[in-house]
Amino acid sequence: MLITVDLSNPKPVYLQITDAVRSAIAHGSLQPGDRLPAIRETAVQTRVNRNTVGRAYLELEHQGLVRARQGSGFYVTDDGTERERALRQEDLDGQVRDLVADARLSNTSTERLLEMVRECAETLDRGDDHE
Amino acid sequence: MLITVDLSNPKPVYLQITDAVRSAIAHGSLQPGDRLPAIRETAVQTRVNRNTVGRAYLELEHQGLVRARQGSGFYVTDDGTERERALRQEDLDGQVRDLVADARLSNTSTERLLEMVRECAETLDRGDDHE
Amino acid sequence: MLITVDLSNPKPVYLQITDAVRSAIAHGSLQPGDRLPAIRETAVQTRVNRNTVGRAYLELEHQGLVRARQGSGFYVTDDGTERERALRQEDLDGQVRDLVADARLSNTSTERLLEMVRECAETLDRGDDHE
C-alpha cells in the first residue's frame, strides 16, 4: 500500500494518512492481521514528521480499525474490514441525507438532483478514462 | 418574512439566520431594495443575541446579497436575487461533487448512490406527509 | 435652484437634499438672504416626505448655513456663503490627507498618485463633454 501526502491540500495531513489506510482496508489491499507500514517508514516516504504519522495511526486505533502491538507495529484488527465498511457507509448515508435536505431548501426537485449526481459521475468517469 | 432558530440544531445559529434570509430572497418574499428586519428586532423575535444576528447579516453582506446603510438598516442589493440563486447552485454543485467522489472512495457504484438518494428523498417525502 | 433625489442612491435622501442646497449656495444661485424653496414645495417636487425635507433643512441650520424664520421660511444666513466654502474646503482637505496617507500604506509614490488624480479628472472631463 502507498500513502501519499499533499501539503498544499487543505485537508490536514494526518487525515490524508488515515484516509489512505482506510482506503487500503476497504479495497482489501490491507486485510485483518496485516501490518501497517512502520511509522518511521511512512514518515520518510511521505516526508512528514513521525509524530504526525503516529497521530494518524492512533486515530485509526481509536476507530477500532487497527491495533498497536508493543515493539512490533500496527495491525489491522480482525473486524477491521467490516468496521471500515460500516463507518464509510455511515458517512455516505449522512452525506446523502444532508444533500437531499439542502436540495429541498433550494427548491431543487429530486429528479433534478438525481440528474446532477448522474452527470457528475459521468464527468468523473470521462476524466478517469483519460488519466 | 419569518426567521426561526432552533438551538438544538447543530447548524450554527448565525447560519440558520442567513439561510432563512437567503430563502426569503430566493422565494421572492424579499426583493431587491427591500429592508431586512432590524438586527434588534430579529434578535428579540428569535431570542438570539444581537451580535449573533449582526454576524449573520454581515455574512450576507459579504456574499453581496444585502447592504447596510448606516442608521437605516440592511437592504437587499439590486442583484441580490440573482446572486442568491447563483450561490445556491454553486453550493449544491459542490456537495454533489463531494458526494460522488466519496462514493468512489467507498466503492459505491453510481447506481447504488442514485438509489440511496432516491430512497432518502422518499423517506423525507413520507415524513413531510405526516407532518 | 433644483433639488433632485435618487431613491436608489445609497446616500441618505436627507443628505442628497442638503448637498443640493449646499451646492446652490457654493455656486451662488442661493445667496445670503435668499429664501430656500418651501419644505412643502420641495417635498412635492422631489416626491419625498415633508419630514425628510424638514430634517435636511434643520441640518443646514445646525451648520449655520441657513436660518428658519417662523412662518416665513428658511433663509441663507449672512455668512452662509463663506461658511459653506470653509466647510467644503475642510472636507476636501481631510479627504486629501486620507488619500495621501493610504497611498503611502500601499507603496504608491506621490508621482503615481498625482498621475492617477490627473487621469481620473481627464476621464471625467471627457465624460462631461459627451453628456
Added chain:
Amino acid sequence: MLITVDLSNPKPVYLQITDAVRSAIAHGSLQPGDRLPAIRETAVQTRVNRNTVGRAYLELEHQGLVRARQGSGFYVTDDGTERERALRQEDLDGQVRDLVADARLSNTSTERLLEMVRECAETLDRGDDHE
C-alpha cells in the same frame, strides 16, 4: 511580521489588524502558504480581545487572502499576494474617484487639487524626516 494597534486611532482596531496583515502580504513578508500568527498570540501581543483579532482574520478570509484550517491556524492562500495587490489598487482607485468628484462639487480645479495633494505629501515627507 509585527502587528501594532493604536487605540487612539479613529480607524477601528480590527481594520488596523487587517491592514497590517495585508501590508505584510503586499511586502512579501507573508507569502502564499505562510501561517499568520495565532489569534490568541496576536491578541496578547496587541493587547486586544481575541474576538477582535478573530474578526480581523475573518475579514481577511472573506477577501480571499487567507484561509482558516481548523485546529491549525490561518494560512495565506495560493493567490493571496495577487488578490491583495488587486484589492489595494481598487481601493485607491475608488478613493481617487471620490476625491475628484467632490472637488468638482466644490468648484475646485484639477490644478488646485493636484497642488493640494502635492503639498500634503510634502508635509508628510517633512514629518517623516523628523521622526
Added chain:
DNA sequence: GTGGTCTAGACCACC
C-alpha cells in the same frame, strides 16, 4: 494547542 460560536453588556456614530 488551534479556530468557531455565542452571550451579555457597554459605548459609539449616524440619524
Added chain:
DNA sequence: GTGGTCTAGACCACC
C-alpha cells in the same frame, strides 16, 4: 431609532 465596534468570558470541535 439604526448599525458598528469592542470587551470579557464561556463552551465547543478539531487536533
